[in-house]
Amino acid sequence: MQLEKIYEPGRFEPHWAQWWIETGMFHAVPKPGKYFSLVIPPPNVTGSLHMGHMLDHALIDMAVRWHRMSGDNTLWVPGTDHAGIATQMVVERELAKEGITRQQLGREEFVKRCWKWKEIYQKRIDDQMKRLGSSCDWERERFTFDPGLSRAVREAFVRLYEKGLIYRGEYMVNWCPRCNTAISDLETVHTTTQGHLWYIRYPYAGGTIVVATTRPETMLGDTAVAIHPEDARYASLHGRTVTLPLMDREIPVILDQLVDPKFGTGIVKVTPAHDANDFEMGKRHKLPFIKVIDESAAMTPAAGRFSGLDRFEARKQVVAELRQLGLIEKIEPYTLSLAVCDRCKTPVEPLVSTQWFVKMKPLAKPAIDAVDDGRIQFIPANWTTTYHHWMDNIRDWCVSRQLWWGHRIPAWYCDDCHQLTVSREDPTHCSHCQSGSIRQETDVLDTWFSSGLWPFSTLGWPDDTEDLRAFYPTTLLVTGFDILFFWVARMIFLGLEMTGEVPFRQVHLHGLVRDPEGQKMSKTKGNVIDPLTVNEQYGTDAVRLSLVQGAASGMDISFTPDRMDASRAFANKIWNAARFIFMKMEAAGVEPRIPSSPALACLEDRWIHNRLQNAIATMNSSLEQHRYHEAADAIYHFIWDDFCDWYIELKKLRMRDGSGYDDNWRDLLFVFEHALRLLHPIMPFITEELWQRLRNADSPLSIALTNYPSADLSRLDPSADSSMATLQAIITAARTLRAELVPGNVSALPATLYTHGASSQVVTAAREAIERLGNVKLTLEQGSTPHLGGAVRSTPEFDLVLHLPAADTNALRTRLEKEIEQLHKAATNSERQLSNDEFVRKAPEQIVTNIRAKLADYKAQLAKSRATLEALGQ
């Protein structure tokens, strides 16, 4: 039973991690009654887990373990996401190393490669999760692309299509020329870039006009110029045409409200095929759409002699030619916000193309209502505003991607009648003309379409399964705020549409894990921290505690080694408390057993019991309210300060080797075992390891299956708190005097303790404790007049006089002066408050009374200290 001096988490954590899984104790069985269910934000199979995942999983696992121990039928569904475009990119990158492209490989072979990749990384992710002690139900592991979930995707798509909420059409989309696919608005990021504003002359019969543009190359596709209808400067242009330079095309001058007369020259070139605004204008004014840039960002034949050039090369040449022709009026530097592909940072090309869209307005309404009426609650609540803002202004969702890795859209084109067949099952013929000549759409769905179904597709939807009935809607979602729109919002509207219910009742959005300098961790910056490395270095428990403590208010957390050191020290502290307990048990001949109730025989027992009940109450309410750092703080200080620094120190004085099992053991073990259970959701490994050494024969298999403590406030003993406070104050007074006046002196010094009123009894009973912990040899006196020959510390309850071996008068005087100064300051403060009539009249009586009492104390102590100082001077 001997424990090592230093806790080595690496020796125990892998064992318990594996054992928890082998026993299958986290498998949830559907049954009626109170449940707690949660689905994992499925990590992408693109790679292994990073610190962000670890934070997420630490928070989830804490909630899950707490609910499980609290008696809820608890399910945590694990799984991974196929992550369409992201995975396709990494697999393509792998292929590039072999010198092949996916086109060379062909679609079928490429998808096989993706699956192979998925197998490797899913296993890696699973192993990492298991090593972190995540208490999920591995029997229910899911993948967004597995057969069951793919069926859910089809069902959802077909339902939306049948309801008219999915349409196909030619629209302006964000096109990434590198990924060679359309992407949604969310998948673009806007970066401020230094560019130019080119002022170009367009000649017309009456002279020239000047337009300003940031993208001169798109002029090749201009089909109009636009002015504001009320712009008096250009009234003469109404109804005229201008000549498009380089192309020698006559294009009309149109009037449109969208033009801002104050920007540039007030005249804007209109390129309906390559700008979202111009696209709208083009439709309004029935302009021709001339596509001059293609899907690979090269100029099309419609660009005439510029055909085949890359768009940026074309820009240079267009500008050069215009300059030669004297058509450039001026060039200004200009800061613009450039849309680039979120994945590869290539500038997005707005292109008109045929894509599939989800109609958002009808879906957004119920999703907004669900949050407004509180069926879904955001934590922290201020995310509600952000969610609202986005949902209120939502645009249709482009869900088709020109990729290979993903759910292929279940639509078939008929070569004969050119109609569409959208179907749950693969059709053999066209549903319109019965022709057998049909081809399936080659596009796949946006990866977020399948993850949007995750909370119910993982539970068996669209079938009416036992799991759905027992665990849906899920209780809580824990995820980073960065995927609020991508994922959370989509789950909400898809959940409501598909199941008629919210997918979850609460959403806890946490921050990002940053490096010690507060920088976002990224592979390119090279500042990513591998969870495995830190877990080996500090222990998973310690890292979990650090993350939980840091995840206070949903803000980002800086991952600093200092914090980890402190957490590791805490694990070591617990370990050594256990080491002491086990050593003493052995010496006393006590067998491990968990008592069912405390004995409460001594003052420190009654006191620690109070503290324990407080800690229990705080833990439960903090966890309930998602105030995780508060919970972590409560158990940390209970164990370290109350239990180790005071309780064990006091108990040491009562423990006699060979004494056998007595009341001291009963309380010590009772409290310690409770502390382990309280801590278990945050630090599962060390608590399991130590609890197993204590467990009774009839205990549950694992601490994870025990009941979470609930506060029993009926047995609180307030008198124990005040007695203990007095005791602590006396001991602290002795230590303070010693430290300030005789530093380095290790011998027990004589001291006289004068007690007044109730404290006398406490002191008599705790005499040994005071002497041992305060390192003094006590003489006890009663009464209010202290002996004035030594270092004095006065409080309303007692006066402690420390008799110094060779009294250093100067030191004593300094000490007294300091005390007088502090008391004087406090007294003045109180007096000032009490002299304020309005305060006395309006403040709660309790507060005023307290201040009056304190003032009286300060004055009495001041008088004593001053008298002592005077006596010293003589």
Add this chain to the structure above:
RNA sequence: GGGCCUGUAGCUCAGUUGGUUAGAGCGCUACCUUGACACGGUAGAGGUCACAGAUUCGAGUUCUGUCAGGCCCACCA
């Protein structure tokens, strides 16, 4: 252009309904290797709570404004 967040000890951060002398961890100073633990113990030093107003008997906490930093959304060529 809109929206959100942050500014408290040298550093990283707590501080729920306004209320008695503003806390923690790390770091720092002094002392202690005491039979659980030096990843420890004890005692300390250190803060005009970014700034300016307002409300109030009372503001780190509420309101307004300013400054500084961060993030998100947005069709201004």
